[in-house]
Amino acid sequence: MIQDFEGMQKASKESVDLAMKSFGSMSQGLQAIAVEAADYSKKSFETGSAALEKILSSSSVEKAVEAQSEYVKTAYEGYVGQMSKFGAMMTEMTRDAYKPFEGLFGKFPS
Template identity: 80%
Template sequence: MAQSSCVEGKSVINDFDGMQKASRESIDLAMKSFGSFSQGIQAIAVEAADYSKKSFESGSAAFEKILSSTSIEKVVEAQTEYVKSAYEGYFGELSKLGTMMTETTRDAYKPFEGLFGKFPK
């Protein structure tokens, strides 16, 4: 009887060691994922700040051009140019940020691929 409790005791210890190892591995995976996600979000924030700065500068230049226009036609022309470039820039930036977010999500998921399978492309 004493022998079987030792065997059971070793089993419990082995299970506990296995649980500790699995827990450490899970924490390592989570930390890698969090690190990738954090880097991606920082890159997105930098990109958004750069776009905001460019957008502000572009808007200021367009406003100055409008104020210095000598005719209504020149005002309409300057405003039309600005609206067109702002529209194209906005949707281009939106697409770029979407791509960056997708890449960030993929990179954050990579450590878990072995557990859950491959991320579909």
């Protein structure tokens, strides 16, 4: 009976340790994503402000439309690129969070 209790206690401790490693990896990944999102927001705001300034200071309607079109194109391309980067970061975070459990799932017969 005591051996079973000790085995359960050891298994519980291992499970908690694995969960803590997984949560640590997930926390680091979420922090990296938050920093990246803040950087992107700042850059996007600065780019938008510069574009607005360029549009408002245009000498003609054609120049204003041209500046706006240029901004929309670069903003869209930047957005798509950033979303791809966020997707890659999420994938990496998920892999890192799963790594501690790889050995645990390998122990059980399928």
